[in-house]
Ligand SMILES: [Zn+2]
């Protein structure tokens with residue numbers, strides 16, 4: 001049996017005929033297995049959804065109670081038999097509840113990793129390496145120029161700027177699901193104890209993170225705060241809000257953005273970002289290549305991002321590799337802000 005007989009790319013996403021399910025389908029299907037709650041992977045309208053409890057809760061927060069016909073929660077490490085396929089969810093280290101999905105049938109194992117990072121994150125379970133025959137990987141930052149480095153250094157930069165300009169507000173553009181909460185948790189780990197302010201678009205998801213026991217400290221909403229109160233504070237907002245009239249309520253704001261794209265200086269400049277913070281929830285070039293090698297997979301399927309570079313790297317290592325060309329991934333996540341560029 002070939003891998004393609006177990007999982008095959010279709011216009012609706014990766015499909016397992018044997019188990020009658022799709023993984024992260026981009027169109028409504030009968031049964032969907034969802035790796036994580038970012039909007040390009042988790043869509044509403046499926047008949048049945050199997051995902052971690054956190055992913056289901058986050059989908060419910062975003063899409064409402066009727067986000068799917070039925071929903072079934074699965075724990076990390078728990079296996080479920082679907083038709084002739086055994087599926088197991090493992091931590092992906094990307095955002096709260098994110099999972100890699102291992103599909104096994106006829107002695108062959110395929111891991112669909114969704115989005116992942118192999119770097120520690122106080123807001124989610126760490127990435128787990130799953131040995132497999134075929135590894136399906138994203139390629140968001142799959143160019144050697146992308147080296148994310150240690151996010152603690154970036155947080156130190158932000159705190160240094162806050163100390164330097166106590167009369168100004170600091171606005172940090174970060175995606176509402178995952179990145180914003182990670183930045184807050186990192187600020188707390190760095191010893192920043194002052195209340196942190198939130199754009200309204202982040203309230204619900206951030207309270208959900210806090211309800212799951214993630215230490216985020218005292219949070220306040222910007223709504224109703226006076227200009228004077230906001231001096232010397234840090235506010236998290238969707239990146240698109242940085243160019244809104246909304247920013248006028250802040251005293252002489254310093255704008256920052258937390259994203260893997262901030263490695264590209266020209267990009268930061270082009271968006272008028274004074275303080276680029278290289279903090280990513282995706283593996284960088286060395287993370288992607290090290291992970292691929294460590295899985296022991298002899299065949300690599302590449303979903304979204306810089307597929308060509310990664311496919312080329314695999315070929316140079318004697319690995320069979322192919323891009324999956326699924327349309328619809330990568331416009332991750334900012335429902336509330338429609339900026340179209342998460343990460
Ligand atoms: Zn994602």
Ligand SMILES: [Zn+2]
Nearest residue numbers: 040115330332
């Ligand atoms: Zn993605």
